[in-house]
Amino acid sequence: xxxxxxxxxxxxxxxxxxxxxxxxxxxxxxxxxxxxxxxxxxxxxxxxxxxxxxxxxxxxxxxxxxxxxxxxxxxxxxxxxxxxxxxxxxxxxxxxxxxxxxxxxxxxxxxxxxxxxxxxxxxxxxxxxxxxxxxxxxxxxxxxxxxxxxxxxxxxxxxxxxxxxxxxxxxxxxxxxxxxxxxxxxxxxxxxxxxxxxxxxxxxxxxxxxxxxxxxxxxxxxxxxxxxxxxxxxxxxxxxxxxxxxxxxxxxxxxxxxxxxxxxxxxxxxxxxxxxxxxxxxxxxxxxxxxxxxxxxxxxxxxxxxxxxxxxxxxxxxxxxxxxxxxxxxxxxxxxxxxxxxxxxxxxxxxxxxxxxxxxxxxxxxxxxxxxxxxxxxxxxxxxxxxxxxxxxxxxxxxxxxxxxxxxxxxxxxxxxxxxxxxxxxxxxxxxxxxxxxxxxxxxxxxx
Numbered sequence: 001x002x003x004x005x006x007x008x009x010x011x012x013x014x015x016x017x018x019x020x021x022x023x024x025x026x027x028x029x030x031x032x033x034x035x036x037x038x039x040x041x042x043x044x045x046x047x048x049x050x051x052x053x054x055x056x057x058x059x060x061x062x063x064x065x066x067x068x069x070x071x072x073x074x075x076x077x078x079x080x081x082x083x084x085x086x087x088x089x090x091x092x093x094x095x096x097x098x099x100x101x102x103x104x105x106x107x108x109x110x111x112x113x114x115x116x117x118x119x120x121x122x123x124x125x126x127x128x129x130x131x132x133x134x135x136x137x138x139x140x141x142x143x144x145x146x147x148x149x150x151x152x153x154x155x156x157x158x159x160x161x162x163x164x165x166x167x168x169x170x171x172x173x174x175x176x177x178x179x180x181x182x183x184x185x186x187x188x189x190x191x192x193x194x195x196x197x198x199x200x201x202x203x204x205x206x207x208x209x210x211x212x213x214x215x216x217x218x219x220x221x222x223x224x225x226x227x228x229x230x231x232x233x234x235x236x237x238x239x240x241x242x243x244x245x246x247x248x249x250x251x252x253x254x255x256x257x258x259x260x261x262x263x264x265x266x267x268x269x270x271x272x273x274x275x276x277x278x279x280x281x282x283x284x285x286x287x288x289x290x291x292x293x294x295x296x297x298x299x300x301x302x303x304x305x306x307x308x309x310x311x312x313x314x315x316x317x318x319x320x321x322x323x324x325x326x327x328x329x330x331x332x333x334x335x336x337x338x339x340x341x342x343x344x345x346x347x348x349x350x351x352x353x354x355x356x357x358x359x360x361x362x363x364x365x366x367x368x369x370x371x372x373x374x375x376x377x378x379x380x381x382x383x384x385x386x387x388x389x390x391x392x393x394x395x396x397x398x399x400x401x402x403x404x405x406x407x408x409x410x411x412x413x414x415x416x417x418x419x420x421x422x423x424x425x426x427x428x429x430x431x432x433x434x435x436x437x438x439x440x441x442x443x444x445x446x447x448x
Contacts, residue, residue, distance in 0.1 A: 026050035032229040035198030037163040038120075038352075039230050040223070043266030045200070045301070047120075047352040048164045055120060055270055055301035056347035057082035058318060058339070061309040062110060063089055063101040063126075069323050070101065071113060073307055075379050075422040076319070076326040078117040081343035083350060085114050086122040086169065086272065086303050091149040104154035111162050116378040118353040121162070122202060122303075124169035125149065130208040132176045134184040146171040147188045151195040159197045164352060168192070169202040169272075173209030173236060181206035182218035189226050202232045204272060209236035212258045219267045234272030235262075238283040241274075243290040255286060256294050263298050270301035275316045276335040289338070296346055304339050371431060375445040379422040381431075385415065395434040398444075400427070421446065 027050045033039045037048050047053040058077060062070030077085050087110045092103045101107060107123060114121035131141025147170065149155060159168060170188055175181040185203055192201065203222065206214035215233045223231045235258070242248035243255045262269040274291050275284040295302040308322035318336035319326050329337060370384040385393070396409040396419070406429065409419055419431075426446050433440040 027052075030229060032227070033198075035163060035228060035230065037165065037198070038167060038200045039228075040200065040232055040268040043263065043268050044299070045232055045268055045270075047350040049352045049354075051351040052299075053083075053120065053301075053350050053352075054299055054348070055084035055122075055303060056343060057084035057086070057119065058304045058307040059086040059088055059273060059309070060307040061088040064310055065308065065322055067100045067106070069308075069325070071109070072325050073322075074110070074113040074117045074119065075420065077307055078119055078380065079326060079420050080318070080340045081345075081347050082119065083343075083347040084120040084122065084301070084303065085307075086124060087111065087114065088172075088306075089123060089125055090127050091125050091146060104152075104158065107155075108158050108161075111158065111166055115162060115165050118349055118378070118380050120165055120167065120350050122167040122169050123158075124172050124202075126172045128171050129173045131171075131174050132180070134180075134187060141174070143171055143174050143184050143188060146174070147191050150192055150197065156195050156197060159199050163199055165350070166199050167202050167232065168197060168199045169204070169234070171204065173204050175204070175206035175214065177207045177211045177214055179218070181214045182222060185222055186225055189222070189231070193227050198228055198230070200230050200232050201226070202234055202270075202272075204234045204236065207240070208238075209234070209273065210238060210240040212253055212261070215267060215269060216258075216261060216265065219269075220265070223268075231268070233267060233269045235269060236272050237274035237286065237291060239285075241286055243286040245287050245290065246285065255291055259294050259298050259300055262300070270303065271295055272303050273305040274302070275305050279313075279315050288335070292342055369433060369440050369442060371442050371444055374443075375447045376421065377447050379420055381419040381421055381444070383415075383417055383419065385417075393433050393435050395432075397432045397434075398424070399430050399432055401429075 027041060027046060029039055029050065030041055039046050045053050060073045060077065062073060074085065089107055090102045101110065111121045111123055125146045128141035128143060128146055131137045131139065131143065133142045135142055135144050159166060175184065189201065205211050212235055215235065219233055223229055237255060240252055241255055242252045248254055271291065274288060276288055277284050277286065292302060304318065306316055307318050309316055314320065314333065317333055318339050319331055320333050324331060326332065332340060372382050393415055394411055396411055397405050398407040399405055406424065409416060424446055429444045429446060431442045431444050
């Protein structure tokens, strides 16, 4: 057997073992679930391909800032290494008329921007935060307001269009700590499923999102009640919570104990919000690093508050200046630097974004480097360094047809398998990759 045939044989064997490994990682969609998107099973969340997905990302309060600044946050969040984003929004008839994003068209744009950047989007509505009634609430924060909006033709269409990736967060931090929380969400589940929404439904804990007993006492009942059995729960960590570095007050809960309870009961839960320690409102007296380490240890997803929120509350934010965004580490707050490193170390992109055999370009085994998808219609370009050692590459550049360098990409010890091409005009380009001894050029077409 000559060397060329031997290399080909080894490559085929490697591909076979890779396929076996991937297939073993997948689980079958439950018989109760007739959707095509994400689903829950035995206390875990799975993406559309049946691979476990652990959300790690941030909330982005896009409706508290200009449209331009809000929309650019999605590419920045992807660049940080996160795999998920919670889109803070309001319903179209919300009294928050200052929100540029309070209509279907803008909400769809945010969801699409998430998906285009290969982030799992969670869309929520902030209108009824800390409300207590389903039909009527003393402050007008009735859950039915959000449910009715989800059930409008436009929002059902949005859920259906992005069913593969979109998680539907019914309402932010709504509900009492009694059985009213359970009964109200049963009404919400029936209404939304009847309207044709098959996405994973995310339900915040009662007690302004912070009371774990609502999930512990009623979570399994709600999950069983859902015809799709596709309910995910979210707990928010603020003033009612403490980590064990400190002694909690009698009315507080320990993070470590309750995360363990959720896992023991096989309740599908994520930490939907938590902040950095030392905020002047005293809502975050715990140790946030412990929250992250415990979530990572337990395999529980977490979403930090926030990528960018109120300009007057930058002590919560990842980016130091939301109008500038994120280009380098210098653009991050102290807590932002820590969070971004956690994303890069722990977050795994949803495999539902990976190309399938039907979407892969035709590849010849003799090709050394493959770019996909090509043509490119999103901001993320993938590189497959086939038949070569990645560490050989020392320079990557994007050039136009005139040979002018449009963008240089940083190359370090870990070769990038993805390039961020946000802001590049549609057209034909060449990606140049240089090693110590060779240069490679691959044609790339960028489309809107």
